[in-house]
Amino acid sequence: MHPAFSIIIFTTLSGLGYGLAAVLGLGLLDPAALATKLAHVLALLLVASGLLSSTLHLGNKQRAWRALSQWRSSWLSREGVMAIVAFVPLAWSAWLAVVESRYSPLPGLIGTALCLVTVYCTAMIYASLKAVQAWHTRLTPLCYLLFAGAGGFTLASFFAFAAQDRTVIIPLLAIFFILAAWSAKSRWRARMQAMVPLSTPESATGLGHIGRVRLLERPHVTENYLTHEMGFRIARKHAEKLWRLAVLAGGIVPAILLALLVLAGASGTFAALVAVVAVLFHYAGMFIERWLFFAEARHAVMNYYGG
């Protein structure tokens, strides 16, 4: 699948934003601290910019509102609806923290739940597509949810340290989610690499009873919408390298940095700076992970295009 820049930005930024918002909804951060107020604003900004960037690839952006109508059948529609519904408790919680310097569990916990539901809907857009076998697994929403938690707690660690909070629980949860997310993702990738293709050129043409089927000529000589959108291919050696980079940047580095901070009992400005580095590494890793999520997935239509 073609890794469209707008979709990668959308899924990573909104995943990070919903993760942070979900953590804020738990009330683990001091609502009176300036850093927590900024965290609320940043979470809303991340979610909003992610959602806006998701409309960039639309052919007719002016009709995007119509995407809210088909929540009965479409995960994409459900995601849009849930994103808007989730905004209500998130904005309420942000108002309470920023203006009134207090935390309320009612909007907080509802917000956390709706954040998770929204991320689940995003993941199900991909997981529901049978034509992309690598995505068509329950592990896909699991990975999206765990990565949102990992990003959320890592970013929340920064805000906790910046608020002079001597927290141990937030960075520890960040480490836990980072480890859980990458082990789920490793299983996801192992499944993709081991799977027997559901559809083959033989089943796609129905000619398997005669023999082995090979594309002789494409319908026309140049690329078309389908080969451009679905025919993206990545050299295996690069995929392997990128995967290692993603695990290193998105998992190992931030986990080690946060673990060192916990062990050193650090807090304050220095700890916050180290946590920022952890967040940046994690985001870079997520960006590569999401790029591979698209680039490595093979679409069934490529059985007709010899890819």
Place this chain on the structure above:
Amino acid sequence: MTSLPSLPTPKKLGLVIDLDVCVGCHACVVNCKEWNTGGYGSALSDQDPYGADVSGAWLNRVHTFEVVPDGGEVVGEAGEARIVHFPKSCLHCEDAPCVTVCPTGASYKRAEDGIVLVDEEKCIGCGLCAWSCPYGAREMDLAAGVMKKCTLCIDRIYNETFEEADRQPACVRTCPANARHFGDLADPHSAVSIMVAERGGMDLMPEQGTRPVNKYLPPRKRKPLADSAQSLPSAENTDEAKGFFAWLDGMLDRI
């Protein structure tokens, strides 16, 4: 509404494509584009149409495959290898995944005849329906920003200002080899249903669970070339010569 019709549609209009007959001339591809660029919905645009990197939206395409049986090698050299031309357009699936993924309600399957259509006034061009289709039946029109697909020439088949013979999809009407047939596959007595029953019409990628309406007729079993070669009369054999030629044959043998 992008839920599928709750009951099986009373008619299942669709195509039957005969892979034994198709010669790969692409006439159906061209006539499809020609009819549909002026018919239902926006025109089918091309990008960079006179440049080196031309591309565009087409609703019907012909692929060509080489099928090599066990032990076969390259076409024409060994074994029973053969070339199959393979026209492909929307299969108007009964469980069309492209319909249910649509977030706007633009993509729908008609309850009366099962035709899968896109309402271009509602389409936002997100492309998710094209991702959900394992057959590659949908292509985005990059100029209009809406998804295009085979309409089964809905503006021809119900058009009563046309002669009866012309009330067929453009691809079917134009096929010079008669490899494409149009009809109601829900009616077991229709010509297309009989054809499917007699020739073992098949679904493409049945494992995807889409239950396509369009059927493909497999190529007929081919007689090996070598068998045909043996039955040709040999130039050395004069046993069957009669009359003047028998006399001439005998005379020439003697001198």
